[in-house]
Amino acid sequence: MITLSADKKDKTFHEIDSALERVKSEKRLKGVEDRRVASEVFDKRTLEVLYKLSNTGYLSILDGVISTGKEANVFKGLDDHDDFVAVKIYRIATSDFKKxxxxxxxxxxxxxxxxxxxxxxxxWVNKEFRNLKRAYESGVRVPRPFVSRENVLIMEFIGDSEGNPAPTLKEAPPLHPRKMFDKIVYYMRLLYKMARLVHGDLSAFNILNFEEEPVIIDISQAVVLDHPIAEELLERDARNISRDFKRFGVSSTPQEILEKIMD
Ligand SMILES: Nc1ncnc2c1ncn2[C@@H]1O[C@H](COP(=O)(O)OP(=O)(O)OP(=O)(O)O)[C@@H](O)[C@H]1O
Ligand SMILES: [Mg+2]
Structure with a gap:
């Protein structure tokens, strides 16, 4: 657990540096991969950003890893009111910067x-924040974005009050597939018509099953409608959803999904 309390906010470089060393050596992060995660994620600059973010009230404690991915790690945190937040931290080194x-x-x-x-x-992180905001304001069920700075994004934690994160649809197939499918297609439509965005990486991996309600995540690559690849991405999203829901027992063609989104 890393506490970003008020007394730590005015740390000098040297102090931040030694705080990082402590994190590394004491394995303060919970989880099996603690040591690897701490040394990979918390370079000096990221630690500084985290301290600065702690001034916003949105983050006082980082408490455990939710997911360790290729480009970003997602942590569970607590804000100043002890409510859970999700903290997504991108690693500069392993990011696919060409893409x-x-x-x-x-x-x-x-x-x-x-x-x-x-x-x-x-x-990229700023883009994810803005995409989330646009989607959220258009009524698409996504985590509510709170703040982003440099490579760190803080958003609503999707999970129960005990702090257990919601599983993905891949991990937890829907109990009522047709109902879930209809909601997702409705959100794709809202995203397209109201937010004027195409998700671009939509599949059962990037939709959480939160008590049988779909929550769409991982929206960093979403593009505006006049982006040259918007159409291609929309078609791919429709193919992915058609394929994943076929496995859940709902049959629909990508073309049918596209019609529901665009008509
Ligand atoms: N707001 C959130 N609340 C709860 N869990 C979350 C939240 N955002 C992300 N997660 C968890 O973290 C995982 C990874 O998040 P996300 O898909 O945004 O990152 P990613 O860039 O795709 O990472 P990867 O490289 O693993 O694909 C999700 O599958 C989900 O389990
Ligand atoms: Mg993802």
Missing amino acids: MQYYIQGDPRFKVKMSNKRQVVHA
Whole structure:
């Protein structure tokens, strides 16, 4: 457990550095992969960002790993009111920065030309934050975004009051597949018509089954409708949903899904 309490907020570089060393050596993070995660995720700069974020009230304690992925790790945290939050931290080193650059380039919201890897990752996280916000405000059930800074994004924790995160649809197939399918297609439609976005990586892996309600996550790569690859991504999303729900016993063609989204 890492406590980002007030007395630690004004740390000098040196103190942050030694705090990082303590994290590494004491294995303060819970979970089997503690040591690896701590040394990979909490480089000095990330630790500084976390301390700064602790001033926003959205984060006072980092308490355990939810997921360790290729590019980002997701942690469970507690805010100043002791409510759970989800903290997604991107690793600069292992990010697919070519892909990020490609997606960002076609997006009119990001005008600057980015060549620096760190800059690209920061823009990517900012894109995920803005996509979440747009989706959330359009009525799509996504985690509510709270704040993002550099490579760190803090959002609503999707899970029960004990702090158990909701499983993905892949891990927990729906009890009522048809109902779940209809909700997801409705959210795809809202995302398209209201938020004017295409998710771009939608599948049972990126939808949480929260007490039989779908919650769409991992929206960093989502593109605006006039992005050159928007159509291609929408078709792929429809194929993935059609395929995954076939396994759950709901038959529909990608074409039918696309019609429901666009008509
Ligand atoms: N807001 C949240 N609340 C609870 N759990 C979450 C939340 N966001 C993400 N998770 C968990 O973390 C996992 C990874 O999150 P996400 O899909 O956003 O990251 P990713 O970039 O796809 O990581 P990976 O490299 O593993 O694909 C999810 O499958 C889910 O289990
Ligand atoms: Mg994912």
